Amino acid sequence: MLTANDLLLGDAVWLAPDGSWTRQMSDALLIEDPGSADLHLLDAEARGHEVVGPYLADAHPGAQGPEPSHFREAFRGRGPSNRPHGKQEIA
Amino acid sequence: MYRYSQFDRAFVRSRAAQFRAQVARRLDGSLTEDEFKPLRLMNGLYLQLHAYMLRVAIPYGTLSADQMRQLAMIAERWDKGYGHFTTRQNIQFNWPKLADVPDILDALADVEMHAIQTSGNTIRNVTADPFAGAAADEVADPRPVAELIRQWSTDHPEFQFLPRKFKLAVTGSPEDRAVTAAHDIGLRLVQQGGDLGARVLVGGGLGRTPMIGKVLRDFVPLADLLPYLEAIVAIYNLLGRRDNKYKARIKITVHEHGLEEIRDLVEAEFPARKALFNGIDQQMLAAITAQFAPPAFDPEAEGNFRAWYHADPAFRAFVDTNTAPHRAPGYTILTVSLKAPGETPGDATADQMRVLADLAERYGHGELRISHEQNVILPHVPRRHLRAIHAALSDAGLASANVGLVSDIIACPGMDYCSLATARSIPVAQQIATRFEELKLEHDIGPLKIKISGCINACGHHHVGHIGILGLDRAGVENYQITLGGDGGPDAVIGERAGPGFAYDEIVDAVERLVHAYLAHRDGPSEAFLDTYRRLGAAPFKAALHPEDKGRANAA
Numbered sequence: 001m002l003t004a005n006d007l008l009l010g011d012a013v014w015l016a017p018d019g020s021w022t023r024q025m026s027d028a029l030l031i032e033d034p035g036s037a038d039l040h041l042l043d044a045e046a047r048g049h050e051v052v053g054p055y056l057a058d059a060h061p062g063a064q065g066p067e068p069s070h071f072r073e074a075f076r077g078r079g080p081s082n083r084p085h086g087k088q089e090i091a
Numbered sequence: 092m093y094r095y096s097q098f099d100r101a102f103v104r105s106r107a108a109q110f111r112a113q114v115a116r117r118l119d120g121s122l123t124e125d126e127f128k129p130l131r132l133m134n135g136l137y138l139q140l141h142a143y144m145l146r147v148a149i150p151y152g153t154l155s156a157d158q159m160r161q162l163a164m165i166a167e168r169w170d171k172g173y174g175h176f177t178t179r180q181n182i183q184f185n186w187p188k189l190a191d192v193p194d195i196l197d198a199l200a201d202v203e204m205h206a207i208q209t210s211g212n213t214i215r216n217v218t219a220d221p222f223a224g225a226a227a228d229e230v231a232d233p234r235p236v237a238e239l240i241r242q243w244s245t246d247h248p249e250f251q252f253l254p255r256k257f258k259l260a261v262t263g264s265p266e267d268r269a270v271t272a273a274h275d276i277g278l279r280l281v282q283q284g285g286d287l288g289a290r291v292l293v294g295g296g297l298g299r300t301p302m303i304g305k306v307l308r309d310f311v312p313l314a315d316l317l318p319y320l321e322a323i324v325a326i327y328n329l330l331g332r333r334d335n336k337y338k339a340r341i342k343i344t345v346h347e348h349g350l351e352e353i354r355d356l357v358e359a360e361f362p363a364r365k366a367l368f369n370g371i372d373q374q375m376l377a378a379i380t381a382q383f384a385p386p387a388f389d390p391e392a393e394g395n396f397r398a399w400y401h402a403d404p405a406f407r408a409f410v411d412t413n414t415a416p417h418r419a420p421g422y423t424i425l426t427v428s429l430k431a432p433g434e435t436p437g438d439a440t441a442d443q444m445r446v447l448a449d450l451a452e453r454y455g456h457g458e459l460r461i462s463h464e465q466n467v468i469l470p471h472v473p474r475r476h477l478r479a480i481h482a483a484l485s486d487a488g489l490a491s492a493n494v495g496l497v498s499d500i501i502a503c504p505g506m507d508y509c510s511l512a513t514a515r516s517i518p519v520a521q522q523i524a525t526r527f528e529e530l531k532l533e534h535d536i537g538p539l540k541i542k543i544s545g546c547i548n549a550c551g552h553h554h555v556g557h558i559g560i561l562g563l564d565r566a567g568v569e570n571y572q573i574t575l576g577g578d579g580g581p582d583a584v585i586g587e588r589a590g591p592g593f594a595y596d597e598i599v600d601a602v603e604r605l606v607h608a609y610l611a612h613r614d615g616p617s618e619a620f621l622d623t624y625r626r627l628g629a630a631p632f633k634a635a636l637h638p639e640d641k642g643r644a645n646a647a
């Protein structure tokens with residue numbers, strides 16, 4: 001997955017199949033091959049008016065859409081564990 | 092307290108105005124993120140996991156009631172109704188929106204606060220003993236020196252691009268409640284032959300390579316202090332490694348060059364620096380010191396305190412645990428715990444901030460302090476008001492009688508917020524505190540400092556915890572390493588690693604086993620955890636942590 005933070009809110013976002021940024025990880029584009037991942041990253045780096053700090057995060061297909069391989073990305077998709085803030089607020 | 096001069100006010104206002112223009116240029120596309128990032132960091136604005144984070148300096152941990160109220164207002168208006176007090180006596184807001192930050196900086200400027208140099212390779216917020224000006228054991232109030240250093244270091248043209256961040260702490264007490272030995276420069280105010288000066292420690296720091304500061308000079312008279320500090324930072328600025336971020340702090344510079352060489356270089360640099368100051372700093376220090384004159388203490392401070400103390404066991408426990416000796420008769424220093432078991436260490440809601448501000452105003456000469464242990468202190472409390480304060484704190488969920496005990500845990504934000512973190516800290520702290528509350532053992536266990544960091548940078552000071560916990564990412568799973576025997580006091584010690592780490596769902600049980608081992612081995616209730624550890628060494632504690640090793644040893 002290609003992920004970043006929204007410029008205005010700082011909220012975690014993911015590149016969606018239609019090229020927009022989604023706030024829900026399950027709606028993210030699952031990028032299969034390394035070559036196109038690099039191209040997506042280059043493109044995202046040119047979209048600094050929309051997002052900050054884009055990077056590629058390992059993921060695999062899941063029942064509801066892409067799922068992160070690493071727990072850090074799972075936290076970014078959910079919010080902090082000590083307060084009901086972040087994405088879990090709107091979920 | 093220090094009041095801003097015209098110059099201070101204009102400076103902070105102009106910085107806020109500059110940042111407003113910089114944000115506007117970032118939003119209209121004139122500035123790229125690469126161009127904007129250093130500008131936002133110069134104003135304490137970080138990007139974290141879920142949002143931006145604004146780190147606001149609380150110089151030497153001192154706040155007025157009005158400032159605390161303004162922090163509450165900011166938390167409510169532009170954040171999610173709370174703030175997080177940090178181990179560097181700062182406050183962090185976890186959810187500001189980029190476009191709101193200029194308004195927040197203006198609101199801070201309204202009460203003589205800012206977020207300048209809370210990031211970047213500069214001299215950061217100068218920290219101090221949170222009992223400054225109040226402690227019975229104090230040689231001198233460290234805050235005038237800390238304020239002088241703040242003024243000298245803010246926007247210092249030579250020191251805006253140091254090899255790495257640079258942290259100073261000042262204490263005026265032999266007790267060292269500011270962990271001075273864990274700072275790039277630690278200052279301990281001492282008297283020598285009737286003169287006040289500082290013992291200067293250099294090269295302390297935690298993080299990846301923890302080191303205890305070394306005495307560079309036993310006594311620097313106050314008149315020489317700023318030029319001496321300037322000489323140290325100038326030498327570091329030239330020698331400090333810029334080729335490797337992990338070797339760039341002054342502790343590594345001192346380690347690689349040796350203390351003698353650094354001392355010789357500093358002493359050689361000092362005369363030229365001294366010549367540049369020509370006494371103006373001493374005039375400023377005298378003016379600053381006058382602003383820190385103690386309040387007019389209440390001669391009737393004691394009142395009926397004794398009778399209430401003996402009549403009410405809950406109140407007595409609170410007083411015994413959360414107060415410290417004050418310099419004035421009938422007064423006490425009250426530490427308000429931000430560690431109610433199950434809550435997030437260091438967090439305070441806007442309502443709680445307002446309660447604290449009101450109590451400080453009504454009963455405590457309008458002063459508040461933030462400690463590096465993430466608690467709030469009312470430094471000047473007449474004991475006759477303690478009962479009313481206790482009642483008000485109880486209503487606000489702030490009356491935990493646990494200061495210095497097992498649930499008074501330091502924890503960094505960890506992977507619940509911080510983009511650098513390798514594991515979570517907060518839920519581990521919450522679960523440990525809750526566990527010991529359920530066991531009802533806290534007061535029996537006595538003094539025990541648990542400190543938790545969510546990554547190797549050690550914001551949670553785990554190296555100097557009696558029990559330190561470091562959260563790491565081991566092959567994609569949270570793993571917690573334990574260190575034992577650390578001490579953040581005047582004879583600071585780095586804790587020793589106690590074998591392999593524990594999974595997230597094992598760490599609380601492991602800490603409980605440790606504490607039970609202490610209770611089993613201690614030489615009576617008067618021997619604290621750290622004393623037992625020093626007497627017996629790590630072996631019985633390691634055996635408790637890793638009983639399976641013992642089994643293997645027996646089988647072999």
